[in-house]
Amino acid sequence: MVAAPFSPLGSLSAFESYDETPHIGRFGTRFSNKSVQLSRLLTAPNSDELIKDLATLVSHRGVVFFIDQDIDIEQQKELGARLGELAGKPATSKLHIHPISEQTPELTADVSVISSEGGIARNGYSRSARASNGWHTDITFEPIPSDYAILKLHTLPAVGGDTLWASGYEAYDKLSPAYQRFLEGLTALHDGSGFREGIKYAKETNKVINSPRGSPQNTGTRLQAVHPVIRTHPVTGFKSLFVNRGFTTRITELTDDESDDVLAYLFRHVSENHDMQVRFHWSKNDIAIWDNRCTFHTATNDYESLRQGNRVVSLGEKPYFDPGSVSRRRALGLDSPNTLSTMK
Template sequence: MVAAPFSALGSLSVYDSYDETPHIGTRFPNKSVQLSQLLAAPNSDELLKDLATLVSHRGVVFFTEQDISIEKQKELGTRLGELAGKPATSTLHVHPISEQTPELTADVSVISSEGGIARTGYSKSARASNGWHTDITFEPVPSDYAILKLHTLPAVGGDTLWASGYEAYDKLSPAYQKFLEGLTAQHDGSGFREFAKAENKIINEPRGSPENTGSHLTAVHPVIRTHPVTGYKSLFVNKGFTKRILELTEDESDDVLDYLFRHVSENHDMQVRFRWNLNDIAIWDNRCTFHTATNDYQGLRTGNRIVSIGEKPFFDPSSLSRRKALGLDEAAGLPTDKKKPM
């Protein structure tokens, strides 16, 4: 007898879906599955709690041709975090350089090829792998879930890639895992400070939590964090915002971070690449993923992103890795520990 593979779908199992890769990404391909309908369903809390759980396990979940309004997108972002157990003080994030307009409030981030948040620090001559990041880790209380809907697309190009922080941890050797556990790193959003200064803008505050204040845009988080929903260990450093591992010398930190950044960007077997269609939605968990846009297109690419604030990152030494918790290596007949040579 072989145990059935683990599924985090719960009440969402009544809808057609499939996993994009073994480690990250689930898609609901049928446009009849509308998030607006899940929000209004009689068992809405059950459906949305299961959706939050699914996103936390699979990293990112995709929905096809959604009719959800920006107000309902904000409601969805709020309820996902609340139903997953985030602190009552955590709300939707207000990006440091977001602008409030008559159409959009400051807790909506406009993701546009024309500039702003999506293009801060972008250089067409730089390596594409430089774009890998996790949203707003420069905040003392960073994000749990993020929801992006693209309403304007180029004719071709502009894909987004996500990578699994769970699998990034699991692909490290046991010795390296043990070395990283308990270390802490400084995260810095200096690019947004510089943008605000150049544009004569004021840094927005507070930003979704009473602790997310000030214009310094720096925070210290564990290098390996425990996910509060799944209980899995995840790598939690990213090239966009992580600047220094505090317990190491500067040279040591640079070497370790360079290795971990390449570990994320060069391991395509823990990544998923999503080709957008108009009004598709991606929902991802910033506690266990990294992502990057593909700047290979011409024309306008624009959408609205909602980022929810979660809890302060923590590391529980007794937590398990995803592979160990799900018995993935045992199921594949792979050794779980390397034996010392005789």
């Protein structure tokens, strides 16, 4: 007899869904029927159960997609807050406020406008640079970084503008046991210097620099934090690679040359292993919910017309590494005795 595969769907198993990738670990899940509306999950009699199970699903699968959603911005913010709260995040962690987000009559500062017209969506983008330079994990320059993020796109180009995600769990599991042991316990500096020009401009034009930013620990304009290179996910208990090309600048325990070499390898490890990635082609009003503790993502800048939507980013806990935690493959019994990742 063969054991039934593990499913984190819980109460969400009542809704039609399918896995975006067939490889071990099942990265990415899509609820393909637009009758599954997040707005209804928020008001259902068993709403807490549904949203807690959704948080668990996102933490296991990395990213979850919902089609043609009617959820409004206030509901999107409510969902962003409740996902982390029901999954057990600290009470001091709220929705993130971007350092240079402005409050407008339409949107509050805890909503980021993702727009091809500029701002954080194309921060540092250069057409002549490699597309792989865009891989990142949201706001890891904060001492208390993100757990869940929710993006709804309402304006799209006719062609292009896909988003890719990669699995931090699988990135860890694809490393050799010796390399895993080398990385475990190391820490890395994450730096948001790419946003400092925006902060400088804001100061020069007498605009407010947001502080604190959703947590009492996310303050000031330094935009730097040190986090473990391998972190333990508090919901799944799995080990995940936690460095990213967008914000990680050096491994603190190594020399500059050593750090540059290790980070260059790890950045390629994420961007070049397409078997641990999922690519999503957006339609109007689709929503993606992902877990920043165990994923990386990048937009595909292959379009000319307007691409725009709203993103809500929730804050989680201070990242940590538990030496007693395990890899996803080992925890789910997915490796055979002859594979490298069990030889630890």
